Amino acid sequence: MTEKARHSTLSFDWGVSTSYSADLRARELADRVWWFITMRWIAAGVCTAFGVADLAGLVPGHIPVAYFLVAAVFLAAGNVLYCRITKSLLEPEIDRAGLRILLIFEMIGDFVALSLLTYATGTIQTPLPMFFILHVVLATLFFSRRTSLVITIGAWLGGVMPLILEWLGVLPMISIFDSPFKPFVLKEPAAMAGYVFGFAACLFVSWYLVSEITTSLKLRESQLEDAYGMLSRLDREKSQATLRATHELKAPFAAIKSYVYTLRDGYCGPLPEKAQSVVTRIGERCDRLMEKITAIIHLSNLKTLVLTDMHFSPVNLTKLIADEAAEAALLAEPQNIRVVNHAADEAEVYVLGSAEYLHTLFSNLTRNAIDYSTPGVDVEITMRIKARRVSVRVRDHGIGIPNENLGKIFDEHFRSNNAVAHHPNGTGLGLPMVKEIARLHGAVIQVSSELGKGSHFTVSFDSVEPNI
Amino acid sequence: MAKILIIDDDQDIIDSLTMILEGNGHQVQVKTDTDNLVASVSEVGPDLIILDIMFPEDPQAGFVAARELNKNAKLKNIPVLLLSAVNQRSNMAFGFSDADISPDFMPVEAFIEKPVEPDVLIRKIAEMLEPTRSVN
Numbered sequence: 001m002t003e004k005a006r007h008s009t010l011s012f013d014w015g016v017s018t019s020y021s022a023d024l025r026a027r028e029l030a031d032r033v034w035w036f037i038t039m040r041w042i043a044a045g046v047c048t049a050f051g052v053a054d055l056a057g058l059v060p061g062h063i064p065v066a067y068f069l070v071a072a073v074f075l076a077a078g079n080v081l082y083c084r085i086t087k088s089l090l091e092p093e094i095d096r097a098g099l100r101i102l103l104i105f106e107m108i109g110d111f112v113a114l115s116l117l118t119y120a121t122g123t124i125q126t127p128l129p130m131f132f133i134l135h136v137v138l139a140t141l142f143f144s145r146r147t148s149l150v151i152t153i154g155a156w157l158g159g160v161m162p163l164i165l166e167w168l169g170v171l172p173m174i175s176i177f178d179s180p181f182k183p184f185v186l187k188e189p190a191a192m193a194g195y196v197f198g199f200a201a202c203l204f205v206s207w208y209l210v211s212e213i214t215t216s217l218k219l220r221e222s223q224l225e226d227a228y229g230m231l232s233r234l235d236r237e238k239s240q241a242t243l244r245a246t247h248e249l250k251a252p253f254a255a256i257k258s259y260v261y262t263l264r265d266g267y268c269g270p271l272p273e274k275a276q277s278v279v280t281r282i283g284e285r286c287d288r289l290m291e292k293i294t295a296i297i298h299l300s301n302l303k304t305l306v307l308t309d310m311h312f313s314p315v316n317l318t319k320l321i322a323d324e325a326a327e328a329a330l331l332a333e334p335q336n337i338r339v340v341n342h343a344a345d346e347a348e349v350y351v352l353g354s355a356e357y358l359h360t361l362f363s364n365l366t367r368n369a370i371d372y373s374t375p376g377v378d379v380e381i382t383m384r385i386k387a388r389r390v391s392v393r394v395r396d397h398g399i400g401i402p403n404e405n406l407g408k409i410f411d412e413h414f415r416s417n418n419a420v421a422h423h424p425n426g427t428g429l430g431l432p433m434v435k436e437i438a439r440l441h442g443a444v445i446q447v448s449s450e451l452g453k454g455s456h457f458t459v460s461f462d463s464v465e466p467n468i
Numbered sequence: 469m470a471k472i473l474i475i476d477d478d479q480d481i482i483d484s485l486t487m488i489l490e491g492n493g494h495q496v497q498v499k500t501d502t503d504n505l506v507a508s509v510s511e512v513g514p515d516l517i518i519l520d521i522m523f524p525e526d527p528q529a530g531f532v533a534a535r536e537l538n539k540n541a542k543l544k545n546i547p548v549l550l551l552s553a554v555n556q557r558s559n560m561a562f563g564f565s566d567a568d569i570s571p572d573f574m575p576v577e578a579f580i581e582k583p584v585e586p587d588v589l590i591r592k593i594a595e596m597l598e599p600t601r602s603v604n
């Protein structure tokens with residue numbers, strides 16, 4: 001864990017969701033700008049291909065090829081410039097306002113190119129003005145309603161301007177088909193008005209519908225952001241409350257235990273033998289109670305965690321097991337129990353998870369195996385890898401679990417009679433913790449046991465690449 | 469022997485620690501909150517401070533106090549032993565240990581979890597008061 005991460009965890013400063021979503025939106029905008037540039041390269045390519053095809057006589061009608069080649073050069077030159085500006089706006093951090101202004105200029109440039117191509121392909125004889133609608137849709141996604149409306153008006157003017165200029169006689173009429181329809185439209189004011197206002201209706205209805213949907217989506221996004229912010233706050237409050245509860249419950253026992261130490265070690269004068277024994281027992285009981293309180297709080301904390309709360313990363317399971325086995329061996333040694341880690345012979349395997357919680361999981365399993373073993377036997381840890389599935393088995397040769405109790409061992413506070421008789425000080429919370437941690441990691445636990453001969457617990461995970 | 473200042477809000481912890489420290493020849497002074505910290509510590513002039521982390525008004529008051537002392541040129545060399553009832557390996561996203569000691573976050577000499585075995589406490593204090601350590 002990095003120092004920064006550790007510190008922020010303790011100070012409950014886990015970042016604010018709004019900065020995260022703002023960052024996400026900026027990256028989304030940058031992606032769209034690049035997408036827009038890519039589309040423009042394609043358009044420039046199509047214009048070039050069309051011009052070349054026309055020169056080769058492959059295109060029917062009377063299309064002036066020069067306009068396509070001019071449009072291709074204009075779009076390509078514009079794109080080179082946009083690429084450079086975009087790159088400068090992404091470093092050192094994404095300049096959202098700059099990207100938006102750039103998008104407006106890109107759209108103006110596109111409108112000029114589209115007008116040119118619309119004119120070249122006979123205005124009302126071509127579907128090219130439909131590409132103005134594409135810009136209107138994108139404008140409603142990136143800009144406010146007012147800005148996108150202004151862009152829609154620009155798109156409308158760009159789409160109808162070639163026809164109006166032809167009608168006014170400013171531009172010579174281009175007709176790509178031998179048809180009387182276009183001259184008729186230019187002569188008939190009603191037909192002209194029908195085209196101009198029909199195109200306007202098409203654009204403004206599109207703008208209205210998409211902007212309505214976009215507004216509704218933005219509202220929902222904002223509500224989701226608020227809800228996420230509230231959940232983050234609640235999560236912080238929950239952790240603070242858990243910390244406070246842990247302290248409030250443990251502090252009195254710490255004080256009692258501190259007095260026990262003073263009595264035990266003679267700081268209050270010598271104690272009779274019986275009193276010394278009672279004091280020792282008070283201390284031991286205190287320890288067990290503190291351990292249980294910690295376990296209860298830890299378990300309740302685990303139960304309220306969901307996958308999204310976890311900060312998972314690839315964990316070297318082989319190394320984690322080796323560390324855990326080494327720790328367990330120290331605990332087992334005084335009881336003349338050997339912890340044998342066969343998993344150390346296996347290749348390094350990674351699983352996606354929290355190293356801290358996985359330590360807790362395997363520490364509980366190995367601790368259980370030791371606690372319920374008899375002196376002189378081995379606790380064995382093995383690892384099996386099949387396809388992408390890795391299974392870790394902790395096996396003891398201890399007292400075993402009665403068959404009728406196998407289904408209850410993951411219940412909170414449950415302890416079978418033979419377990420209590422062998423190891424009276426267990427909390428009955430270790431295996432429920434194992435179950436919760438396995439749940440959070442999507443791991444499967446299997447238990448097999450034979451009374452008087454021992455048990456084995458197998459936890460299976462999906463392995464992952466170390467550098468995902 | 470050393471003059472030790474205990475800063476803790478729990479009177480029972482203060483009393484029991486006082487018995488242990490005085491029993492080992494140390495002189496003990498007590499402060500039950502972190503208010504007017506610099507003035508109080510300057511007035512007492514301790515050789516070592518035992519500092520609790522969580523206080524009723526602020527669950528992180530101990531950290532804040534340690535940082536305040538560390539910022540003060542006259543007091544920053546007094547070794548601070550941080551003491552808390554919150555488990556070092558609580559696994560609850562807020563556990564901390566000696567490994568968390570750093571000038572910005574936990575500017576103290578050592579961290580010990582309450583309750584502390586008298587022998588461990590006395591040994592730790594002796595280590596912290598070693599002249600070579602003070603020079604460092």
